[in-house]
Amino acid sequence: MRSRIHFALFGLVAAVIAVQQVTAYTGSEYYLTQLTMSAYYSLVIVGLCLLMGYAGQISLGHAGFFAIGGYISAFLTTHDLSPLKDGGIVAFLSKAGLLSQRTDLYGGQLLTVQPWAACIIAIFATVVIAYIVGGPVLRLKGHYLAMATLGFGTIIYRIAIGTTALGAADGLSDVPPFRLLPFLEVSGEMSDRVQNYYIAWGLVILAVLFSLNIIHSRIGRALRSIHGAEDAANAMGIDTARYKLNTFVLSAVFASVAGVFLTHYNGGIGPSEASIMKSVRYVAIVAVGGMANLWGALVMGTLLNFLSLRGYLGTYDDAVFGGILIIIMLFVPQGLLHIDVFRGLRGFFLRRPAEKET
């Protein structure tokens, strides 16, 4: 099993490199921009797949966690602290090297939080919020859990669009690049396009590796057992509530990290990232990929986001994802990359409902 994981990951690394090489040789490097953005969305989807497919818990609020990460880091790295320069906290942060001085577009001086510090604060905040929300909400099951997480997503969306400090409907812009290492920077600069492609896919590969390790471990077995028969899992000594909550938090962190990075890459974030349609889109993609199929979710996440970002889905973008969700649930509830697809189709047309195993 372990060697199979490594083999598949090696394939992913090879594919990532191959795509970049092809774009370099064919002079179509402009594709890398959308591929980079798709990678970050795929990061959300990998985490959501862990939660939905393996632990069996739905979340219609993951765009909310993405937005929490994105907005916190955007706010902290753009909010000017100079007026408070002599205040105790700001002076302390400055001494600790957590602040940076830079010049904005109009030549004004800005004193803001360092991207690294902002990133860590954003992730920490996500963990805290995910625990607070997940604790009570994950006691619910099925439709009720879906509705409660939808409620959470709606709150985050309304906060994003209604708060002046967060730019209201315009969102936040002028977010500075995120220097990960002296030679590695998350930014939207043309010249950094290739390295950003690799940063984004490097993160995805890490996330896939971590997730696969979890799936094939004691933890993963416990999650799958919760999905299959929760009370039996409980009788085997598995603290089902704790495992569900931890998976929820982990997947929220994946979404939040994606939000932080994509915000630095795009140089800003707007309220549409927090919208319910985004959450629905993530859920639809996990479903298309086959729920408990990390590779399916990754392939579909990259493909569909890429098509959407390139504008191939036109103005019906959101409608396409809604339609996908309906079609998948009707014909292939096990996902598009499942071998039984054709049996499912045949079954449907022979007027027998397709087997629902999820």
Place this chain on the structure above:
Amino acid sequence: MQLLEVKDVGKRFGGLQAVSRVSFSVRKDTIKALIGPNGAGKTTLFNLISGFLTPDSGTILFHDRPVQGLRPFEIAAKGMARTFQHIRLFPEMTSLENVMIGRHIHGKSGFLSAMLDLPRTRREDRGAREKALELMDFLGIAGLAGHEATSLSYGQQRLVELARGLACEPALLLLDEPAAGLNMRETAEMASLISRIRDRGVTILLVEHDMSLVMNISDEIIVLNYGEKIADDVPLTIQKNEDVIRIYLGGDGDA
């Protein structure tokens, strides 16, 4: 030595007193059977002991410590495993993986070490796999390790569930109708397996309708009727108990 002591335990569902002031104990290294007509409160009592229900009154001592009101996973971690009347295996997992779930309480690796696939995690995983296979071998189902558990025959599924319970290495194993749905030959095999499990040092409390199995292997039998205990003795005495005979022969004939 008493491994489990149930004292004055009661449970009411609305207007129905499902279990009323039942007391009994299970000695270490014995097989105790719980019998009674349908609706006598046997499964309710099981659920009370294993933490799926909380008693309205009374105490339950396991290893001399109160466990009533604890949640099922906490009780399981203290060394009490159970099977279900309606087999509850984990679908979309192999029988080996199902049995390995039983090793859960003996593992330590958490999210972080699993995520990073640390050497400790791998060692632990190998240990769990070996132990699970050893138990499946003991129950004669090692050959089914790679099969999806829910695709197996009913009798095989019972054995996988039993292996999963044993994988917890429990001090006390609760078996809820282990012979339900089994044919005569399978029932006889199950009886001999249960005796052998007891010989491995696992104390057993079981609910069962099959009288041949109960009378053959039990060290002690407790009889429930309408939520009340009416007898608690060795099989030979139970067989002569007039109340028990009346319930079983004059009642619903459910034995």
